[in-house]
Amino acid sequence: MDSTTLERLLMDRALGQLSPDTEALLAAWLAEHPAARTLGEEIELTVAAARNTLTAGPAIPVPSFPAAEIVRRAGRSWSMWRMAGKAASLAACVLLGIGLHALWNSEASPHAPHIEPLQLVENSAPAPLPPVAAPSPESGFWSANRLREQVRQRRPERGTRVIWDSPLSMPRLGDAT
Secondary structure, X not given: OOHHHHHHHHHHHHHOOOOHHHHHHHHHHHHHOHHHHHHHHHHHHHHHHHHHHHHOOXXXXXXXXXXXXXXXXXXXXXXXXXXXXXXXXXXXXXXXXXXXXHHHHOOOOOOOOOOOOOOOOOOOOOOOOOOOXXXXXXXXOOOXXXXXXXXXXXXXXXXXXXXXXXXXXXXXXXXXX
């Protein structure tokens, strides 16, 4: 019999959970093996000591959890922080208003632009329009013709091939064969 099965059977016997026929077989086996018998006696003593400890004396009353007190204290501190936050928000709004008022109404401010009064001038002749340029391949940055021309200039000749001898060397252009 292996040790884990023996320990399980001895524990069940000490707790009174073995059936009578299994207990008789275990007692016969323990009679032939003295080392297992001493292990069984130790387990029975341990279980008896645990039972005596757990059943001795009346139950000790435990105070109830002070949930109401914790909630009351948390509510008090939460309301204090909430009021402090509202006061800080109000102070920030007042300071912002004072600062905007000071910027708006300061005429001697060095950063305020000086606006001169407008003078209206009547002009009977319309201003000439600038000439419109004819479309060209380079008429705009995103011009398709300009982009095609740049690609055509960069393209190598038809008789050229790329020769790459080794991944460690730079590729070079050579004649097509």
